[in-house]
Amino acid sequence: DQQVKQNSPSLSVQEGRISILNCDYTNSMFDYFLWYKKYPAEGPTFLISISSIKDKNEDGRFTVFLNKSAKHLSLHIVPSQPGDSAVYFCAASQGGTSYGKLTFGQGTILTVHP
Amino acid sequence: SAVISQKPSRDICQRGTSLTIQCQVDSQVTMMFWYRQQPGQSLTLIATANQGSEATYESGFVIDKFPISRPNLTFSTLTVSNMSPEDSSIYLCSATRGSAKQETQYFGPGTRLLVL
Numbered sequence: 001d002q003q004v005k006q007n008s009p010s011l012s013v014q015e016g017r018i019s020i021l022n023c024d025y026t027n028s029m030f031d032y033f034l035w036y037k038k039y040p041a042e043g044p045t046f047l048i049s050i051s052s053i054k055d056k057n058e059d060g061r062f063t064v065f066l067n068k069s070a071k072h073l074s075l076h077i078v079p080s081q082p083g084d085s086a087v088y089f090c091a092a093s094q095g096g097t098s099y100g101k102l103t104f105g106q107g108t109i110l111t112v113h114p
Numbered sequence: 115s116a117v118i119s120q121k122p123s124r125d126i127c128q129r130g131t132s133l134t135i136q137c138q139v140d141s142q143v144t145m146m147f148w149y150r151q152q153p154g155q156s157l158t159l160i161a162t163a164n165q166g167s168e169a170t171y172e173s174g175f176v177i178d179k180f181p182i183s184r185p186n187l188t189f190s191t192l193t194v195s196n197m198s199p200e201d202s203s204i205y206l207c208s209a210t211r212g213s214a215k216q217e218t219q220y221f222g223p224g225t226r227l228l229v230l
Contacts, residue, residue, distance in 0.1 A: 036221075043224050044206075100162075103159075
């Protein structure tokens, strides 16, 4: 039972354009969501998070949008840079924090072309 | 952010043997976790490493196969016992530490395990 899904295995974007990565979830108990970036041979690096009491959170070039009614979140990267090329995972947790168990999506490989 | 190190970074092991993976955090943390990422798959939580008590395992994972220790607030070990090729994965530890501004879960670099 895949409770967090990233339906696009890969995404290719031109440098300077917007990258939009999508994530859907099925468990209505999830109330805290995170995005991680992972380079080969490294552990996931935290990017940005959002609580279910918000519908948007920004941090520099990264913005996460949450649509609770659709059980959908997205990560926008503007402008995209070649160094953003990595695997992006969305993750979800219950209890309003990231202190507990995280359930991850399958990941989306983002490639940003110069 | 928390700095998390893991040892070994990678290993090749024979079927039937056991491997212990160490996870060290640079400062005291509230919670530590162990995840597995099988080839081409997402990260799956194995267990929560509880300080001073037995780990809490997720469905599908058992203590006999994946014994875990957490003797203090900065260190934990995961043992993969009686290994088979199906145990070939990346094993990652994570730790949670919060701040007034932001709380998040940080990950170590992972241990790449290949079982022959």
